[in-house]
Amino acid sequence: MSAPLGYDLIVQQLIPGYASLARLAVALLAASPLASRTGAGVLVAGCGTGAELVEARAQRPDWQLTAIDPSAEMLAAAQKRLGSEGIQWRQTTVEELQADACFAGALSVLVLQSLPDDGTKLAFLTALARSLEPGGQLVLVDLMAPERSPLQNQVDAAWLGFQRASGLEAEPRDLEPLTQGLHPIGEARLNALVNAAGFSDPARIFQALSYEGFLLQRRP
Ligand SMILES: C[S@@+](CC[C@H](N)C(=O)[O-])C[C@H]1O[C@@H](n2cnc3c(N)ncnc32)[C@H](O)[C@@H]1O
Known part of the structure; x- marks a missing residue:
């Protein structure tokens, strides 16, 4: 993904709860048994323009941060925001890390x-x-596939209302990286995937319309 013009504003206008997501995610991890240790190593996977890194720096300046993203443009935007010192920057995917x-x-x-x-x-x-x-924790936040509900149309309408009320006026092409080519899955599929990957069952820690956050722990 390349950093669309105005990504940091667009993402707040598009995604309900985004403004407090990074703060919440960092606070959760900081309360975990392993990452609460002084100088703990923490990976920010898909750091984008650096929202989670800004928050991690503020809450836990002692953490040894590694920030990865395959997009050179996203990494450059994050480095501009945070400075290149004190964070291990890697242009790569999680799979290649x-x-x-x-x-x-x-x-x-x-x-x-x-x-x-x-x-x-x-x-x-x-x-x-x-x-x-082993025992390390992951905070995962994602767009989830809607559960079958007769009220889903209302949820979809509320999402558009949220965007209008937030003043979203971006060009459709600037929204594409955040709205097109997505592959959301439902909760049952997420449970199956994270278990197969080596995590325990996820605990939900956040939901705003169809955006949900989960706390996962690597099994010993
Ligand atoms: C929608 S942005 C989110 C960025 C940031 N986490 C935020 O909340 O604003 C998704 C980011 O994930 C990166 N990405 C995509 N596939 C990835 C992978 N396999 N491993 C790591 N990052 C990936 C993209 O390049 C993009 O910067």
Whole structure:
């Protein structure tokens, strides 16, 4: 994904709850048994323009942060925001990272949703689990497929209302990376995938319309 013009504003106007997501995700990880340790290693997978990194720096300046993203434009935007010092920057995917048991915790916000469920999601989650120490935790936030409900039309209408009320006026092409080519899955499928990848069952920690967040722990 390339960094669309105005990504940081667009994402807040498009995604309900986004403004507090990074804060919540970092606070959760900081309360985990392993990542609460001073100087814990934390992976930000798909760091984009750096929202989670800004929050991690503010809440836990002692964390050893590794920020990865396959997009050179996204990484450049994040580095501009945070400066290149004090963070290990890598232009790569999680699957290519090869960092076995290196991290006490990891964050993955709005990344899994863009990967097809043809083995790619499982490979991503397996690589994330492998990168964590046993007992390490992952905060995963993603667009989820809607459950079958007669009220789903209302949820969809509310999402459009949220965007209008937030003043979203972006060109459709600037929204494409966040709205097109997505592969959301339902909760049962997510449970199956994370279990196969080596995580325990997810605990839901956030929901705003169809965006949901989960806390996962690598099995010993
Ligand atoms: C929608 S952006 C989210 C960025 C940031 N986490 C946020 O919340 O604003 C998704 C990011 O994931 C990156 N990405 C896509 N596939 C990835 C993979 N396999 N491993 C790591 N990052 C990936 C994209 O390049 C993009 O920057």
